[in-house]
Each structure stands twice: as C-alpha cells, then as structure tokens.
Amino acid sequence: MEMEASSPNQRLRFGKMGFGCQHYRRRCRIRAPCCNEVFPCRHCHNEAVNLLSNPFDRHELVRQDVKQVICSVCDTEQPVAQVCSNCGVNMGEYFCKICNFFDDDTEKGQFHCHDCGICRVGGRENFFHCKKCGSCYSVALRDNHTCVENSMQHHCPICYEYLFDSLKDTTVMKCGHTMHCECYDEMIKRDKYCCPICSKSVIDMSRAWKRIDEEIEATPMPEDYRYKKVWILCNDCNDTTEVYFHIIGQKCSHCKSYNTRTIAPPEFPQ
Structure with missing residues (x-):
C-alpha cells in the first residue's frame, strides 16, 4: 500500500514504478480510440485483439491517435498530459507528447526520433538515423552496414513480428536485411547460414x-x-x-x- 504524498515534489514521485504492465511502468492507462476500451498500453491492446489473428492482417493501435488517459492513482479520465489534472501525480517520468508515451523506467534511455516518428530506447547518443534504411541503428553501424531501403519496414522473416517498432532487439545482417537477434541466434544454432530474405551468406563461410x-x-x-x-x-x-x-x-x-x-x-x- 502506498503512502500519501505530503508535498508537491513528493506527489510528482508518488507511485513511481508501482503501476503499469509487463511492457512499461507508468501511472496511467490509455483509452484505445479504435475500440473505446481501456488498456495499460498499446502493446497490451495489440496482444489482446490480435491473439488469434493472422500475423499479416493485424490490427494495431496507432500511438498518435490516443487522446484520453486514465490516471492510475485517482482514476480520473482526461486528455493526454504528463501530469494528472486532478491529483497532480506525474504519470510517467519520461513523457513524449508526440507519441503519447509514458514510462517511469528512465534508465532505458528513451528518446524521440523525429525521422522514425517514434520513441526509441538506448540513449540518443548511441544511435543514428540511417535515411536510406529508414530506421535508427547503433553508431557502430555508421558507414559500416549495407543499406537496404526501408530495411526495418517489414516483418521478421522468422517469427513474422513487425520489426520497426518491436520491443525486441534486432540485428543487421551482412546483406543489410534485419531480423530479431533471438531469431538470428536460433537460425545459426540450426546451422542455417543464409539470409531468409535474399539467401546471401550471413557469416564468413x-x-x-x-x-x-x-x-x-x-x-x-x-x-x-x-x-x-x-x-x-x-x-x-x-x-x-x-x-x-x-x-x-x-x-x-x-x-x-x-x-x-x-x-x-x-x-x-x-
């Protein structure tokens, strides 16, 4: 049970990391504009409505379309904002008004990439946006990868999850195509050394x-x-x-x- 905050500064920290879901820690829920239902986050919405759907015919909640949030501390529904208009609680230590995104776990190093149009994690200083590939990559790949136009705008060739805004880590293969790191590792364990998309060798053979x-x-x-x-x-x-x-x-x-x-x-x- 959480104690009541006694000062404005304490109220901003009230409930930090105490609310949220498996995807994010935050002190608000969202109302999905597509179905008018309340979910802890957009990923919870997507998982609930796409549980039995075809991976190529998925219904995704568009983060920018979210207009209403519900404070998890006082249950007040209100327009998207970082601070609750009723109880004054900070609904997320990190807040992006473009993505309507809240998260208490700021150690992730969240930042908004204007070229991607979404928030990324890992620290802005550790990434650059490749214009041709159309996504943020590690600075270690600057001038050190094969560019493939819109390389992240597709589904992982192994698990078929959409890569561009996936929560899982991704890797860029020698050919420039991308897939989840865990899917890549599993592929190598099974002695499959060719890109599933273009069939080029992915390691030194x-x-x-x-x-x-x-x-x-x-x-x-x-x-x-x-x-x-x-x-x-x-x-x-x-x-x-x-x-x-x-x-x-x-x-x-x-x-x-x-x-x-x-x-x-x-x-x-x-």
Missing part, C-alpha cells in the same frame, strides 16, 4: 568452403559425368557462370562461394 573443396577433391565424379557442366547463380555475388557439375556442390568461379543454385541442369547420358 570461407572455412566451410575450404572443407567442401577438400571433400570434392577426395570425391571424383565417375568418368561419364566428370566433364559435364551446369549454369549456376551465386547467391552471394549474384554472378552467373558455367561450371563443372559435382554432386557435392557447385563453386562460384567469381567469389569462390558454394552458396549457389543451379539454373540450367547438366545433360546426363541415358
């Missing part, structure tokens, strides 16, 4: 290619098939070339990758 070289050298093809050729497309460098067919794999003559696919099969003797 040179050692694996060397092992395939050795395996091919130790496994000669029968005489009737030894000089058969096949046209291949390399997923890593997009080069198209004609190479000798081998049952183990076809090596790109340009970048030496075995991440290739056959586009014209060889003709075998009857």
Whole structure:
C-alpha cells in the first residue's frame, strides 16, 4: 500500500514504478480510440485483439491517435498530459507528447526520433538515423552496414513480428536485411547460414568452403559425368557462370562461394 504524498515534489514521485504492465511502468492507462476500451498500453491492446489473428492482417493501435488517459492513482479520465489534472501525480517520468508515451523506467534511455516518428530506447547518443534504411541503428553501424531501403519496414522473416517498432532487439545482417537477434541466434544454432530474405551468406563461410573443396577433391565424379557442366547463380555475388557439375556442390568461379543454385541442369547420358 502506498503512502500519501505530503508535498508537491513528493506527489510528482508518488507511485513511481508501482503501476503499469509487463511492457512499461507508468501511472496511467490509455483509452484505445479504435475500440473505446481501456488498456495499460498499446502493446497490451495489440496482444489482446490480435491473439488469434493472422500475423499479416493485424490490427494495431496507432500511438498518435490516443487522446484520453486514465490516471492510475485517482482514476480520473482526461486528455493526454504528463501530469494528472486532478491529483497532480506525474504519470510517467519520461513523457513524449508526440507519441503519447509514458514510462517511469528512465534508465532505458528513451528518446524521440523525429525521422522514425517514434520513441526509441538506448540513449540518443548511441544511435543514428540511417535515411536510406529508414530506421535508427547503433553508431557502430555508421558507414559500416549495407543499406537496404526501408530495411526495418517489414516483418521478421522468422517469427513474422513487425520489426520497426518491436520491443525486441534486432540485428543487421551482412546483406543489410534485419531480423530479431533471438531469431538470428536460433537460425545459426540450426546451422542455417543464409539470409531468409535474399539467401546471401550471413557469416564468413570461407572455412566451410575450404572443407567442401577438400571433400570434392577426395570425391571424383565417375568418368561419364566428370566433364559435364551446369549454369549456376551465386547467391552471394549474384554472378552467373558455367561450371563443372559435382554432386557435392557447385563453386562460384567469381567469389569462390558454394552458396549457389543451379539454373540450367547438366545433360546426363541415358
């Protein structure tokens, strides 16, 4: 049970981290303009209404459309504002009037990115907005990533959750495409080393290619098939070339990758 605040300054801190949901700690709830129902936050709304829906046909609450909030301390419904008009409680230590967003846990380092149009976490000094990719990335990726237009404006290719405003950490692969970090790690654990979107290798595969070289050298093809050729497309460098067919794999003559696919099969003797 919380004690009543005795001064204006104390009232601003009244209930800090004592209210909220699994997504945010805050001292207010929101009224969803789309269904007129009350939820702790927009994520709670989205989870409730999309529990059994198709991931590609989801109904999302638009944060900027929220007009009314309900103070969790005095239950007063009112227009969106940081301070309750009735009891004076601060409904969130961090407040963004553009996103209608409240959060008490300021250690997250919340900041509003005007280019993204939403609030991000992690500290403004640790991120930059890539204009071509259309999203905020870690400063470690400045001039150090492959740009893909609107790379975050799609669903994770593994779990199909929309990436742009996902609460989960995301990673940028060598090819420039993005996915959740946890989905990427699970993919690597299952020995899947190609981007699910473009099929390019996502890690350095040179050692694996060397092992395939050795395996091919130790496994000669029968005489009737030894000089058969096949046209291949390399997923890593997009080069198209004609190479000798081998049952183990076809090596790109340009970048030496075995991440290739056959586009014209060889003709075998009857």
